[in-house]
Amino acid sequence: MEIPEKPSMAAHFAYGVPVYSRDRHRSLYGIVRPCPELVSLSPQLSSHRVLLRNAQEMREFDETLAGRITHYDLPEHEQLTMD
Numbered sequence: 001m002e003i004p005e006k007p008s009m010a011a012h013f014a015y016g017v018p019v020y021s022r023d024r025h026r027s028l029y030g031i032v033r034p035c036p037e038l039v040s041l042s043p044q045l046s047s048h049r050v051l052l053r054n055a056q057e058m059r060e061f062d063e064t065l066a067g068r069i070t071h072y073d074l075p076e077h078e079q080l081t082m083d
Contacts, residue, residue, distance in 0.1 A: 001019050001020070001021060001022065001029045001030075002019060002020050002021065002022050002026075002029075003019055004017070004019065004020075007019075007032075010031075012042060012044065013031045013034055013042055013044065013045060013048070014031075014034035014035045014036075014038035014039050014041065014042040014045055015034060015035045015038060016031035016032055016033055016034030016035070016045075016050070017031065017032040017033065018030075018031055018032075019031075019032055019051070028048060029049065030048060030049035030050060030051045030070070031045060031048055031049070031050050031051065032051045033051070033052060033053070033057070034050060036060040036061050036062075039061060039062070039064060039065065040064070045064075045065060045068075046064055046065060046068065047068075048068065049068055049069075049070055050065055050068055050069045050070070051070050051071075051072070052069060052070070052071040052072070053071065053072060053074045054071050054072065054073055054074050054075070054076065055071055055073065056076060057071065058071045
């Protein structure tokens with residue numbers, strides 16, 4: 001997975017941050033922390049992996065993304081900076 005140097009939110013992915021694989025095709029690996037309230041307006045999320053910090057964040061999503069969510073079991077106070 002390649003984390004962008006200057007990550008930017010994508011409106012078409014519910015304002016999550018897209019990350020790409022490092023293979024030669026540079027395919028979309030997943031979407032980091034999309035906005036749960038905007039998932040219904042972003043149907044393309046249902047076909048992509050969604051990356052979240054922990055189970056608490058996972059509970060904010062409804063079943064439309066079931067099976068597509070990966071959470072990293074980070075503590076609630078753990079923050080990943082994306083400056």
